Each structure stands twice: as structure tokens, then as C-alpha cells.
Amino acid sequence: MAVISDHCPEIEVTLVDIDESKIAAWNDSDLMNLPIYEPGLKEVVKRNRNRNLFFSTNISKAISEAEIIFISVNTPTKVSGLGAGYASDLKWVESSARQVAKYAKGHTIIVEKSTVPVKTAELIKEILMNSENNSDFENKSFSVLSSPEFLAEGTAIIDLENPDRVLIGGEDYRAINILKEIYIKWIPEEKILLTNIWSSELSKLIANAFLAQRLSSINSITALCESTGADIDEVVKAIGHDTRIGKKFLSPSPGFGGSCFKKDILNLVYLCRHYGLDSTANYWEQVLIINHWQKKRISHLVVEKLFGTVTGKKILLLGFAFKANTNDTRESPAIEISKNLIENGAQININDPKVNNKQIEQELSIKEFEENPISHGRWNFEKDIYKSAKNADAIIIITEWQEYRELNWQKLSNLMRKPAWIFDTRKIISKDNLIELGINFWQVGTPDI
Numbered sequence: 001m002a003v004i005s006d007h008c009p010e011i012e013v014t015l016v017d018i019d020e021s022k023i024a025a026w027n028d029s030d031l032m033n034l035p036i037y038e039p040g041l042k043e044v045v046k047r048n049r050n051r052n053l054f055f056s057t058n059i060s061k062a063i064s065e066a067e068i069i070f071i072s073v074n075t076p077t078k079v080s081g082l083g084a085g086y087a088s089d090l091k092w093v094e095s096s097a098r099q100v101a102k103y104a105k106g107h108t109i110i111v112e113k114s115t116v117p118v119k120t121a122e123l124i125k126e127i128l129m130n131s132e133n134n135s136d137f138e139n140k141s142f143s144v145l146s147s148p149e150f151l152a153e154g155t156a157i158i159d160l161e162n163p164d165r166v167l168i169g170g171e172d173y174r175a176i177n178i179l180k181e182i183y184i185k186w187i188p189e190e191k192i193l194l195t196n197i198w199s200s201e202l203s204k205l206i207a208n209a210f211l212a213q214r215l216s217s218i219n220s221i222t223a224l225c226e227s228t229g230a231d232i233d234e235v236v237k238a239i240g241h242d243t244r245i246g247k248k249f250l251s252p253s254p255g256f257g258g259s260c261f262k263k264d265i266l267n268l269v270y271l272c273r274h275y276g277l278d279s280t281a282n283y284w285e286q287v288l289i290i291n292h293w294q295k296k297r298i299s300h301l302v303v304e305k306l307f308g309t310v311t312g313k314k315i316l317l318l319g320f321a322f323k324a325n326t327n328d329t330r331e332s333p334a335i336e337i338s339k340n341l342i343e344n345g346a347q348i349n350i351n352d353p354k355v356n357n358k359q360i361e362q363e364l365s366i367k368e369f370e371e372n373p374i375s376h377g378r379w380n381f382e383k384d385i386y387k388s389a390k391n392a393d394a395i396i397i398i399t400e401w402q403e404y405r406e407l408n409w410q411k412l413s414n415l416m417r418k419p420a421w422i423f424d425t426r427k428i429i430s431k432d433n434l435i436e437l438g439i440n441f442w443q444v445g446t447p448d449i
């Protein structure tokens with residue numbers, strides 16, 4: 001929305017949220033504590049705020065004044081009830097639609113921006129047209145469009161400025177053109193794809209499923225490289241040069257994280273099972289099974305290399321965000337790897353340039369460990385990497401932050417207790433550098449050194 005306000009000064013953009021503290025943070029004069037960290041976002045907000053970009057908790061007023069409403073709420077995986085563990089929870093989409101039905105005036109275009117299961121637009125339409133939600137039925141009308149968001153975190157502004165494509169799904173050509181008029185202010189027309197509404201909704205799930213599939217494919221091969229003597233970087237280079245395969249999105253990792261891939265694949269699997277397509281469902285579910293396997297494989301490997309036990313050992317974990325340039329920790333591989341090591345009795349020091357202590361505490365829901373503290377290890381948040389490397393038995397790199405590429409590995413290895421190990425799950429350190437230090441070193445997809 002900030003980027004739309006930047007490119008369309010004639011449009012007034014208002015962001016509303018029921019969470020007052022979030023809106024207050026967006027309205028904060030120095031923009032020091034924005035609810036999300038995203039490179040370049042602060043500048044865009046600063047340029048447009050209180051010009052044509054506004055943040056408010058007055059939801060009814062904003063809805064009644066709006067000609068176009070983007071529903072951009074979260075749709076997490078359901079934790080209980082029908083479809084638990086697979087289906088998306090649409091309660092926020094539903095409550096947003098009910099509020100729109102209640103407060104809208106005249107004709108309103110509703111744009112689904114949230115990633116939603118196929119046929120959610122139908123649900124929105126039903127709510128909007130239901131007279132119980134909509135008392136002033138005769139004087140209101142609605143058009144529902146789907147326009148899913150493809151930006152990735154950490155590169156959101158770049159992706160929005162120069163998207164590979166934007167999708168508009170719908171039937172009402174007048175409404176489609178109004179939305180197209182907004183995008184066309186900065187996006188070339190050939191990149192604005194028009195589809196029917198179900199294709200648009202489904203395409204978002206499929207794009208994420210294909211991207212995640214590439215990552216599980218390459219991660220599954222890391223183990224084979226380690227066993228055979230092949231090097232994953234060389235394999236990636238060789239296959240990526242095939243233009244049909246392409247170079248992007250093939251970096252090996254401790255497993256993919258983030259709020260989208262797992263959730264959307266679960267959703268796809270649920271959808272396929274619903275339509276009786278069990279083979280298709282099982283095929284896509286395997287992408288998640290490999291992702292889980294990669295995280296488990298790495299924590300097992302750490303225990304194995306440290307003589308089969310990490311009880312009481314000091315391990316420094318570098319990175320808790322699910323990838324670099326974000327403070328988002330949702331589904332981060334760091335969560336499962338830390339939990340496995342803590343369960344094995346390790347004392348872990350966690351460092352991350354953008355994630356705070358409280359967030360880590362929530363993700364590790366440490367209470368479950370506290371019930372039986374004797375057999376479990378502990379964790380601490382540590383800002384000073386060199387301080388926490390003192391007497392450490394191992395360092396594990398989880399997130400590919402630039403800061404970690406620039407560390408003084410000579411100094412770090414001198415501080416560690418010998419024999420010490422470095423585990424590089426992102427392949428960010430040059431192997432030659434570490435060989436010179438004479439320290440034990442494991443790198444994902446690399447044969448033993």
C-alpha cells in the first residue's frame with residue numbers, strides 16, 4: 001500500500017488495523033520501531049505518510065469512504081477443527097468481509113490480497129450479499145477481485161517496484177480496469193496478467209509450491225553430495241546453466257522457512273485431498289517431508305560430530321530469522337534445530353542482528369522445556385558474537401546475514417574450546433579460509449574436508 005501511495009499521489013491510501021499498537025508504531029514520528037523490518041520501507045512510508053498515506057484504527061470510517069478495499073489479513077494454518085494442520089483459517093478474511101458488508105457505501109471493489117484457498121472469493125461474495133451483514137442492501141454493490149501478492153520478504157520494495165508479473169482475477173471488467181489503472185502507473189502492461197478468479201487464487205499457491213519444490217529438490221541432493229564426494233555448488237552451477245532449469249532459487253539451506261511455503265503447500269494438499277486427488281496431494285506433501293528431514297538431519301549431525309552428545313556443551317547459533325534481511329522468524333529452520341539441540345541438553349547462545357530475545361522466547365515456547373529442566377539444555381540471547389564464542393564447542397550458521405560472512409574466523413576459532421566445530425548450513429564461508437584455521441568444519445552439500 002505504501003508503494004501504491006508512492007506511485008499514485010492522486011489516490012488516498014488508508015491502512016486500518018484492529019491492533020492499536022501497530023497503527024501507533026506506523027504513526028510514530030521517528031519511525032524507529034516499525035512493526036516489520038524491511039529494507040527501503042521506512043523511506044517510502046516517510047515520503048508519503050500524511051500526504052496520501054494514512055494509518056488508522058477507525059475501520060468503519062475508512063471502509064465507508066473507500067472505493068477499493070484490499071483485504072490483506074493473515075490466513076494461518078488451522079490448528080483445530082475441520083482441516084486442522086492443513087487448511088487455512090479464514091476467520092480474519094471472514095470478519096473483514098463482514099465489516100465491509102456493514103460499513104461500505106455505494107459501489108465498492110474488494111481485492112483479495114491475502115493468500116487464500118481457491119474459491120475464497122465465493123465466500124466473500126456470499127458474506128457481502130447476505131442481508132444479515134448488509135442492512136442497506138439496495139444502496140450497496142460489490143465487485144470481488146483476486147490480486148495475490150508475490151513479493152518476498154527482505155526484498156519487498158524491490159519486488160513491488162519491479163514485479164515479474166501482477167495478477168488480476170475476476171469477471172467484472174469495469175472493476176478489473178480500475179485496479180489495472182493503479183498498477184499501470186509503474187508496471188508495464190504486458191506484466192499485468194488478467195485471469196479468471198479461481199486461476200488467480202490457485203496460481204499463488206502453485207507458484208509457492210513450485211519454488212519450495214526447487215528448494216526441497218536441491219536440499220535432498222545435499223546429503224547425496226556429502227556422501228559421494230560431489231560438491232553442491234558445482235552441481236548447482238552445472239544444472240543452473242541449463243536455461244530450462246535456471247540459476248535462481250537453488251541455494252542449499254538448512255530447510256526453507258517463512259510464513260508462506262509450508263502453509264500454502266498444506267493448503268494445496270488439503271485442496272487435492274478434498275477433490276479425491278490423493279496422488280497429487282502425496283506428491284506435494286513430499287516437499288514438506290524433505291524440508292523437515294533436512295532440519296532433523298542437521299541437528300543429528302551436530303550431535304554426532306560432537307562425539308554423540310551435546311549435553312552441557314556450549315553451542316553458538318548464528319541467525320534466527322528464516323532468511324537474511326528480515327526479522328521474521330516464522331517457520332525458521334532455527335526453531336526446530338534449536339529445539340532438537342536443547343532437548344539433547346545443549347547450552348545454546350543465539351545471535352541475530354534483527355531478531356529480539358522476546359521473539360525467540362515465543363518461538364521456542366520455552367515453557368514446555370521448563371517442566372523437565374534437568375534433562376534439557378538452556379538457551380540465551382547473545383549480542384556479542386565473540387563473547388559467546390569463548391569456550392564454545394561449536395558454531396552453527398543458520399541465516400545467511402552479511403555480518404556473518406565478514407566475521408573474523410581466526411579470532412573466533414582461537415576463542416573456542418578444542419576440538420571445535422563450525423557448521424555452515426548456508427555455505428557462506430570459503431572452505432579455503434577455514435582449512436587454514438585448522439578447525440573441524442562441516443558445510444552443507446560439501447564432501448568431508
Ligand code: UDX
Nearest residue numbers: 149150151152153249250251253256257258260322323
Ligand atoms: C515466498 C515467495 O518467494 C514469495 O513470492 C511469496 O509471495 C511469499 O513466499 P518469502 O517466504 O518471503 O517469499 O521468502 P523466500 O525468499 O521465498 O525464501 C523462503 C525460504 O527459502 C527462506 O527460508 C530462504 O532461506 C529459503 N531459500 C530461498 C533457500 O533455502 N534457498 C534459495 O535458493 C532461496
